[in-house]
Amino acid sequence: MSEEAAVLDLDKKLNQYFAGRVVRKDLTKLIKEGANVPVYVLEYLLGMYCATDDEESIREGIERVKKILADNFVRPDEAEKIKSKIRELGQYSIIDKVTVKLNPKLDVYEAEFSNLGLKGVPIPSNFVKEYDKLLVGGIWSMVKIDYFYDEEVRNINPFSVSNLKPIQLPNMDINEIFEGRKHFTKDEWIDVLIRSVGMEPTQLEERVKWHLLLRLVPLVENNYNMCELGPRGTGKSHVYKEISPNSILVSGGQTTVANLFYNMSTRKIGLVGLWDCVAFDEVAGIKFKDKDGIQIMKDYMASGSFARGKEEKNASASMVFVGNINQSVDVLLKTSHLFAPFPDEMANDTAFFDRMHYYLPGWEIPKMRPEFFTDKYGFIVDYVAEFFREMRKRSFSDAIDRYFKLGNNLNQRDTIAVRKTVSGLVKLIYPNGEYVKEDIEEILKYALEGRRRVKEQLKKIGGMEFYDIMFSYIDKETLLEEYVSVPEQGGGKLIPEGIGKPGHVYVVGQSDSGMIGVYKLENQVVSGTGKFEKSGVGSHRGAKESLDTAFRYFAANCKSISNSISTKTKDYLMHISDLQGIGLTGELAVAELIGLCSGALDKPVLESTVVIGNMTVGGTISKVEELANVLQVCVDAGAKKVLIPALSAVDFQTVPSDLLVKVQPIFYADPIDAVFKALGVN
Template identity: 50%
Template sequence: MKPLDKKITEHFAGLVVRKDLVKAVKGNAIVPSYVLEYLLGQYCATSDEESIQTGIQTVKEILAKHYVHRSESGLVRSQIREKKLRKIIDRVSVDLNDKEDVYQATFANLGINKVAVPASTVKKHQKLLTGGVWCIADIEYQHNEDEKSVPWILESLKPIQLSSFDFDGYLDARKRFTTDEWIDTLIQSIGFNPEAFGKRSKLLQLIRLIPFCERNYNLIELGPKGTGKSHVYSEFSPHGMLISGGEVTVPKLFVENRAPYKIGLVGYWDCVAFDEFAGKSKRVDKALVDIMKNYMANKSFSRGIETLGAEASMAFVGNTQHTVAHMLRHSDLFDELPPKYHDSAFLDRIHFFIPGWEIDIIRGDMFTADFGFVVDYFAEILKQQRNFDYSHLYTPHFQLSEQISTRDRDAINKTFSGLVKIIFPNQDATEEELEELLAFAIEGRKRVKDQLMRIDQTYADVRFAYVRPDGKELLIKTLEEDTYPTIYHKSGDPSDEPIETTAKSTDVSAAMSKPAGSPEEGHVTVKENQRGVDFDTLFGPYVQGASKIVLTDPYIRMFHQARNLMEFIETVDKVKSDDQRVEVELITSEEEFSPEKQLEFFEQIQKNCLPSGILFSWGFETGIHARHIVTDTGWKVLLDRGLDVFQKYEMNDTFTLANRLQKHRACKAFEVTYLRQ
């Protein structure tokens, strides 16, 4: 077991589960992960392999015996009639039959309805009235000659949710983890492998959780298909409801327009998420947009003569069809929304815009087989924290720019508070850690405001910045702003002249646009998740014309690192003339555990490069720290990460552009400095 898994199982005994077990037990049962993990938490919340296997078998038997498949509903009803079965797992919804003054349940998969439910049960579990809840229920069948009677009798009903938890114990256990360990624990709890994500990508995943722990939080995520945008809202918490963006109505979401005013989803769920929210051709009810705008701004809505309040957060997720550059050049980053939602007043209510284009399409290696919280347990922790407000924690150290409006300030504070709840529930973050979360919260709101300025020219420019304790002001930029400086601040009119906002010496986009063959001294900074970077433009001009190149990088050991080396040599091959011989010498450290594999990589590179006139050699040194490229033409290129600048990508898929072209890969954060010796 990994050290982190040992720590998790030690301090959260009985509250964690190995995440790959969900797939092992799910089979063809169409149930959310929190239902399966609830069952796994009863039988597999242990690190003992034998107990886990026994627990898996038990859960499989429970699902096989009690979960109702729609295709087998007739058989299950027959078994209940014959007294062979009484306990079932199904999605149950309840309605009030006001003519008979009784509550009646509908069992989605079993296919029965009008089953009488005690008022006490409904009062205890009111979410039964709004869309349904997964439950374990005991049902009996008793036929009656009365045609109006229903033969199905509900003996007991228990929603599949954690009954109790120890919040103080949670806070105490959190103290045993470093910040990085805790973030990785949370990522594993969501179901992902933290090794497949950089720090920024992990924070983007955690932003998705804020609607569950922050009241009236409005979040939007737009990006390519297949990035897992709706996963958290459909699978992670019994307190969230995922609905199709085109299927919601005012009565369903807010309240019926007739007395008695029956409140909708926002009155019962912590988070209401709208799936498939994008789509220009979608028909949208203008009345719904208007009441939603009021609710998102004021936490209340009016229907009839009454004003009602609610605490549900809202999350909007949708797919984009175009690249970021295309949207910035021709419209804005909200371009895919239906026209009635592509409205500045509505979008101004959004607290954070998750850039879905930064999140990779889900691959197999992104899922974890390690331990994480039983999601129902963590869902209750998040729900408990809705009562807290941590937005004040940064104020002793940092001050927001006075130009930031009240609405912008509220958005930043809510995001900051949510991240603190998730990562630092004990409010014990260092000043540096608080600054990182504050900058991230500002960027998410700035992304919204920058697009509003494209949509509505009446919005004034805002200086999104904060002041450090030493009085220095730090200006925040979005990643898109750094990547596309010449079109980011362009208005929606394609005829407008682009505005350059970033100095070329520190902007990677400017560095990427430098003409080949004109190397200059300077410095390039690349942010995590930035794309558009390749070795040809980073190094090509600086190795051109060299006959001897020495690369010093202590970490050329694993396959992906050797591949980076090969791609660097490909750049050398592209810029040299056909009749030129170039020596490329690598100085690195020897692999401790499998040196023979490392040697095999180098020997293959050496053999295959020789016919092209590239003489590759290598040498091992111990204690190497510096990473750089030195040429006999007088250039020294300092590399703070060496050649290992790209995040994980699918190297086994020939038909993935990221496999073929470096510019399509997401980068790690790194810096390169060019010096003339």
């Protein structure tokens, strides 16, 4: 079947199984540009009058919707004109957002109109019973208002509601979704969801579709913390602003504890208690006026509760952080970490970032262009929003357990994060719970990747505490363990491919902070009197001593390597670069000895090679601590070969198999053996 035919077939299916619940998305764009009404109101009207695939009926429907909006939609600046119209005609229909409260003194329900500006308007109780959302947050409705002024009876509102019809879904039958889902394949259903948020799936790569689905997870999963950083213009905040009446976008980032969590003076809960999802636009600007703001936020992100005053409050709102990355991802990965755009008070707070369940790679989503917006059928936005809201009451976090076990590198926080992501994606793609092992495996891999991206950055910020990043899952049937990696770790390598210059050598070692870093040693040999000059070392004692050890060993043993090396008629200049900016290491002696010999012999080190291990001035080689972590850093940096002390061979059983296949180990027994092997001399 051609792509065109498949699209038409999907449109037919939607109109067949979800009649009146779908709308052609280009119609929304047509009218939205001229009317300042929420998308969900507009699409409800379009769903009533244009939910068909007959062109003639659609044209008539559009005219009708335009007329309804022109005649009945209340613009705030025309409120007085509409009130006058109601008075003069005695009765008039309007479209506005209606909220209802009970007035216990008079024992009547009273309506408040958002744009019309009327309050205390009596409304019959049968509407309130039928549409209980009127009492919680209000509903956009088509309302018939009567006007009757009785001179005899004072203090009675002359306005009253005689009829009310919601133009948002007042309630929904979730079984309709469960039943309808059975008629669609997985790929068709994903396309339907993506069209429902206004995008055209046939123009998007498979991976981008998954990213767009993940943006919806905070709307279906309670207390889900997600972060998306990427270039401008990729639609990061669109979903949270336009698509759901249940989420709020905090623009500008400035907020208070009272606004977000709990106001002590009014005793009212903040945004996290009123909305399903609170999204922060532009993370770089997040600022709390209160000192304890970030602490309370961390508490809430970890447990879904926070303490204010004497009591503890619970809420279920998800937290989403979106922002822009101004540099390329390669540059950020080399010089800093992917959480760098966050404000300074958060940027080095590992406890805050550890609470993120997923890091969505915004740089993989293309900038929005006209062809990415769909003109095919999708669910009415309000219908989707109600479906999402209903799914928050369910959980699929145990979906993994039937088929898989998580690997031992995942701690409790990692496990919670992965389970939440899996649960959210299952709710979206398999809401009726009908899935097979392969379906869960696909979701699980994607969930592990996003949490590992968080962990990779924590490793860069917090060092050894976060070194267990080898995320994996185990198939319960076959007991095979699969490892999941992060795509961007492969790009922008610190160690470039190709042969380097003579005297240049890469080394990986542990810094004072406990983090494992990548360093470049550049040696130059010039005419002189046998001096050894170092730059880039600063006041690091360990690095200085290690480099001096190398030069002393070199001076004493260079003739064993080659008679052509002279230490009396040459000066040796050395510069060290800390490629990740984490502080120098004292494990440089073997690498520097190789660098000195490489420079003196004018012979480059083998391509993409890293040296690990250290030695004493007498040439005794020391064993490498934490070999698996050190090798992981070598692989992440782009090494293809690693020179390893023979002593460390016994520790290879601690190294995961997927790491071993990525790098070629070259064992050396003593310093001179290391030099020969590094320079490729047999």
